[in-house]
Amino acid sequence: MPETKNFRVQQTLQKIKQIFNELLVEEGFTNITVKQILQGAHINRSTFYTYFDNKEDLLNEIEADLFQGLKKISKKLLEQDVKFYSDEEALQTYYHQLVHYIYENRDKFALLAGAKGDPAFISKLFKLDQDIWNQSQTLEELTVPQHYALTGLLTLGTSLINEWAQNDFQETPEEFENILKSMIEPIFLGSLFKKEK
Secondary structure: OHHHHHHHHHHHHHHHHHHHHHHHHHOOHHHOOHHHHHHHHOOOHHHHHHHOOOHHHHHHHHHHHHHHHHHHHHHHHHHOOOOHHHOHHHHHHHHHHHHHHHHHOHHHHHHHHOOOOOOOHHHHHHHHHHHHHOOOHHHHHEOOOHHHHHHHHHHHHHHHHHHHHHOOOOOOHHHHHHHHHHHHHHHHHOOOEOOOO
16 A cells, blocks of 8 residues: 555656646746646645645755756765866766766756746756865865865856756767866866875
């Protein structure tokens, strides 16, 4: 019995998220109402509020699902305690995994970062990156105050990702990977970090 109930819950949540995504495309986040979600998913108000406080809560869960993949890629690298400024290969592996994950989920990124999506999406992406980097031992090796370094690096990275999404992912993952490499790698391999003697 619990398995059947769990399956029904998953089906309901999947349907709510599916309808919400469709409404994002058609209406845009600011114009979506809970009533539209209820009608599209064929559920009652109490069912919706069993899982979500409001449409913002639903949006946050959808974004959390998407961000989970980014956290996983970064966590794997952080666990290896890689020094990006001295390990060009590790940096390229990170770019490769990050770019391919974004590209595989390009419809979601484009929608959420676009005019009809979440106005705070890029800020949330920045905050996610900031939290990840704050766990890195690499930041102890900076030659400038940490908050300046993080702000500069993360603003550049998230802005480039946003630009790629806004331009409908015109560049292939390989081309965009080269763009990241060309623009960010000189910072990592330059004078931002203290060099080991």
